[in-house]
Amino acid sequence: xxxxxxxxxxxxxxxxxxxxxxxxxxxxxxxxxxxxxxxxxxxxxxxxxxxxxxxxxxxxxxxxxxxxxxxxxxxxxxxxxxxxxxxxxxxxxxxxxxxxxxxxxxxxxxxxxxxxxxxxxxxxxxxxxxxxxxxxxxxxxxxxxxxxxxxxxxxxxxxxxxxxxxxxxxxxxxxxxxxxxxxxxxxxxxxxxxxxxxxxxxxxxxxxxxxxxxxxxxxxxxxxxxxxxxxxxxxxxxxxxxxxxxxxxxxxxxxxxxxxxxxxxxxxxxxxxxxxxxxxxxxxxxxxxxxxxxxxxxxxxxxxxxxxxxxxxxxxxxxxxxxxxxxxxxxxxxxxxxxxxxxxxxxxxxxxxxxxxxxxxxxxxxxxxxxxxxxxxxxxxxxxxxxxxxxxxxxxxxxxxxxxxxxxxxxxxxxxxxxxxxxxxxxxxxxxxxxxxxxxxxxxxxxxxxxxxxxxxxxxxxxxxxxxxxxxxxxxxxxxxxxxxxxxxxxxxxxxxxxxxxxxxxxxxxxxxxxxxxxxxxxxxxxxxxxxxxxxxxxxxxxxxxxxxxxxxxxxxxxxxxxxxxxxxxxxxxxxxxxxxxxxxxxxxxxxxxxxxxxxxxxxxxxxxxxxxxxxxxxxxxxxxxxxxxxxxxxxxxxxxxxxxxxxxxxxxxxxxxxxxxxxxxxxxxxxxxxxxxxxxxxxxxxxxxxxxxxxxxxxxxxxxxxxxxxxxxxxxxxxxxxxxxxxxxxxx
Numbered sequence: 001x002x003x004x005x006x007x008x009x010x011x012x013x014x015x016x017x018x019x020x021x022x023x024x025x026x027x028x029x030x031x032x033x034x035x036x037x038x039x040x041x042x043x044x045x046x047x048x049x050x051x052x053x054x055x056x057x058x059x060x061x062x063x064x065x066x067x068x069x070x071x072x073x074x075x076x077x078x079x080x081x082x083x084x085x086x087x088x089x090x091x092x093x094x095x096x097x098x099x100x101x102x103x104x105x106x107x108x109x110x111x112x113x114x115x116x117x118x119x120x121x122x123x124x125x126x127x128x129x130x131x132x133x134x135x136x137x138x139x140x141x142x143x144x145x146x147x148x149x150x151x152x153x154x155x156x157x158x159x160x161x162x163x164x165x166x167x168x169x170x171x172x173x174x175x176x177x178x179x180x181x182x183x184x185x186x187x188x189x190x191x192x193x194x195x196x197x198x199x200x201x202x203x204x205x206x207x208x209x210x211x212x213x214x215x216x217x218x219x220x221x222x223x224x225x226x227x228x229x230x231x232x233x234x235x236x237x238x239x240x241x242x243x244x245x246x247x248x249x250x251x252x253x254x255x256x257x258x259x260x261x262x263x264x265x266x267x268x269x270x271x272x273x274x275x276x277x278x279x280x281x282x283x284x285x286x287x288x289x290x291x292x293x294x295x296x297x298x299x300x301x302x303x304x305x306x307x308x309x310x311x312x313x314x315x316x317x318x319x320x321x322x323x324x325x326x327x328x329x330x331x332x333x334x335x336x337x338x339x340x341x342x343x344x345x346x347x348x349x350x351x352x353x354x355x356x357x358x359x360x361x362x363x364x365x366x367x368x369x370x371x372x373x374x375x376x377x378x379x380x381x382x383x384x385x386x387x388x389x390x391x392x393x394x395x396x397x398x399x400x401x402x403x404x405x406x407x408x409x410x411x412x413x414x415x416x417x418x419x420x421x422x423x424x425x426x427x428x429x430x431x432x433x434x435x436x437x438x439x440x441x442x443x444x445x446x447x448x449x450x451x452x453x454x455x456x457x458x459x460x461x462x463x464x465x466x467x468x469x470x471x472x473x474x475x476x477x478x479x480x481x482x483x484x485x486x487x488x489x490x491x492x493x494x495x496x497x498x499x500x501x502x503x504x505x506x507x508x509x510x511x512x513x514x515x516x517x518x519x520x521x522x523x524x525x526x527x528x529x530x531x532x533x534x535x536x537x538x539x540x541x542x543x544x545x546x547x548x549x550x551x552x553x554x555x556x557x558x559x560x561x562x563x564x565x566x567x568x569x570x571x572x573x574x575x576x577x578x579x580x581x582x583x584x585x586x587x588x589x590x591x592x593x594x595x596x597x598x599x600x601x602x603x604x605x606x607x608x609x610x611x612x613x614x615x616x617x618x619x620x621x622x623x624x625x626x627x628x629x630x631x632x633x634x635x636x637x638x639x640x641x642x643x644x645x646x647x648x649x650x651x652x653x654x655x656x657x658x659x660x661x662x663x664x665x666x667x668x669x670x671x672x673x674x675x676x677x678x679x680x681x682x683x684x685x686x687x688x689x690x691x692x693x694x695x696x697x698x699x700x701x702x703x704x705x706x707x708x709x710x711x712x713x714x715x716x717x718x719x720x721x722x723x724x725x726x727x728x729x730x731x732x733x
Contacts, residue, residue: 028279030309047071048353083115086582104170120207134212190238196731219256252277257299259290284314337716363463388433412456415448488720507547528697539590552686628646
């Protein structure tokens with residue numbers, strides 16, 4: 001080690017500025033939480049946790065969290081902001097900017113700081129703002145920001161990593177010497193890392209006064225604080241925790257409890273010395289732990305005054321036939337898409353949010369009340385559909401999910417009454433309802449004046465059951481039982497009930513739309529008639545089946561809505577982009593058929609020399625990225641609604657991963673409408689696939705309830721792979 005490098009290292013070791021928390025006790029300030037991104041789970045699965053770690057907070061997510069807080073007003077939040085998307089080299093980390101982009105790429109620093117302000121401002125829209133504990137910048141650092149693998153894990157420790165080449169000229173200009181990967185350079189990298197993080201952390205603090213900022217470290221990297229760590233060592237990143245966790249910048253950190261020895265060596269010694277708060281990640285996948293599952297839980301709950309709590313990370317396919325698998329997970333649930341079931345079991349075992357769960361579920365009631373047809377003195381049939389919404393997966397004992405001694409009661413305004421001669425009594429004992437079971441009760445009413453049913457004197461139906469809160473439905477208008485809605489399918493065997501009280505025919509239309517991974521031989525049954533589509537239904541395709549069993553396939557847009565393109569204040573209703581090269585990007589994550597022709601379409605306009613440019617990022621069967629550019633310079637200064645280009649997608653492509661929109665040339669202004677990508681090989685009038693339909697179209701029970709069940713030949717998925725809708729009328733095109 002040369003003299004200058006040794007001196008720099010000594011300075012880094014000797015200086016220990018830390019945040020002052022000496023008098024604080026942070027134990028379990030957060031509690032047990034979950035690693036969250038908005039998905040398709042029932043709201044109670046989010047509301048039950050003490051806290052949530054929120055990924056990519058958006059307006060939609062904050063609105064949803066405000067609804068969650070109505071169920072659990074004490075729930076807390078740690079927001080992970082990510083202001084770097086699309087500002088870096090698309091070749092690395094999905095185009096996420098790193099610290100060298102921040103330092104040396106024109107405009108990136110300003111764009112990141114603006115994005116920080118914007119993302120924090122969204123988070124500050126939480127209704128119960130005191131429940132917002134604080135923020136983290138990205139996650140698993142130094143990986144995303146500090147080029148962690150290039151600095152810490154290169155095989156040749158003296159070779160300048162390829163990723164550095166884009167910044168070589170700027171680095172050499174700043175340092176006044178050729179770029180070589182020696183000890184002095186490594187210390188310089190560490191200094192740039194901690195300095196840029198300090199700027200970022202201060203920007204977050206300024207945008208959210210009084211809120212915590214916490215550093216999220218990846219356990220795969222040792223700091224220079226760690227015993228035995230050297231600048232040349234594999235897995236060592238050249239920084240000190242004390243250069244990050246310090247007053248007015250960063251309050252604490254994430255400490256990963258991999259195994260007791262590592263936990264102590266990498267984190268706890270510093271936490272005790274700095275007296276700073278920390279949170280942990282409790283990893284359910286056995287491949288992410290070096291301990292058995294019970295010991296991992298114990299470590300996450302370490303009784304240190306600085307331990308604020310843990311969040312659970314669960315993928316669904318958590319057991320890998322290893323010695324440290326969770327023994328309570330049955331094999332049938334050890335597949336992708338079952339994370340929700342794992343989380344429910346862990347919560348039941350640990351007693352997490354059980355009071356919230358028990359207070360949430362109540363006997364549900366929906367009404368079919370044809371009040372518009374009622375006449376004074378006449379008889380009106382009012383039907384209540386009572387459902388037990390509990391699921392056994394929420395409880396350690398399955399029988400707790402049974403709704404026992406269920407009763408339904410009707411209360412009527414003056415002039416209305418239950419017809420004693422022809423109707424069941426006003427209160428009906430239904431008995432026990434199994435989990436998910438529904439039963440209907442019909443009262444025959446002697447109708448009074450229609451205007452007697454009003455806001456202050458409504459028709460009210462209540463439900464009651466042993467050890468459950470009561471339910472209620474209040475109406476003043478003609479009301480129908482909800483039905484004929486899209487159902488996102490996560491697993492084969494999913495069932496739901498469709499009402500048949502006011503349907504024009506007992507033969508409905510069926511609409512199945514592919515959403516993510518392909519489904520094989522999708523099947524719909526009413527318990528008697530069963531209809532199967534013999535084939536694969538891919539994302540971007542919609543199957544419509546009429547009541548006679550005639551089926552047609554239609555192409556649908558593969559690109560999800562990109563909300564960041566919208567601006568209600570602009571005359572076009574879309575945002576004007578006058579800065580930056582990357583305008584927007586969207587994760588797609590849909591499996592498609594390769595070897596076909598697709599049509600890409602965009603709308604928008606340009607001024608001042610800006611040019612349009614779209615990149616479609618695909619992955620092939622070997623998981624290699626293949627980018628296909630399209631729609632270059634196709635917009636003018638007059639808004640165009642539909643500019644299209646056909647794309648031949650190679651046969652080995654299996655996945656459309658992302659879409660990127662650019663302000664090519666980095667000048668002028670550009671407006672983009674919602675882009676689309678559809679399979680051009682599917683005709684606009686649809687493709688007749690009737691010969692691939694086997695079985696009989698389903699029938700609905702007119703005046704009753706029909707249980708519909710969907711099945712296919714695929715394992716559970718974490719996001720809906722297909723949506724299914726039973727429709728009373730022919731869908732519009």
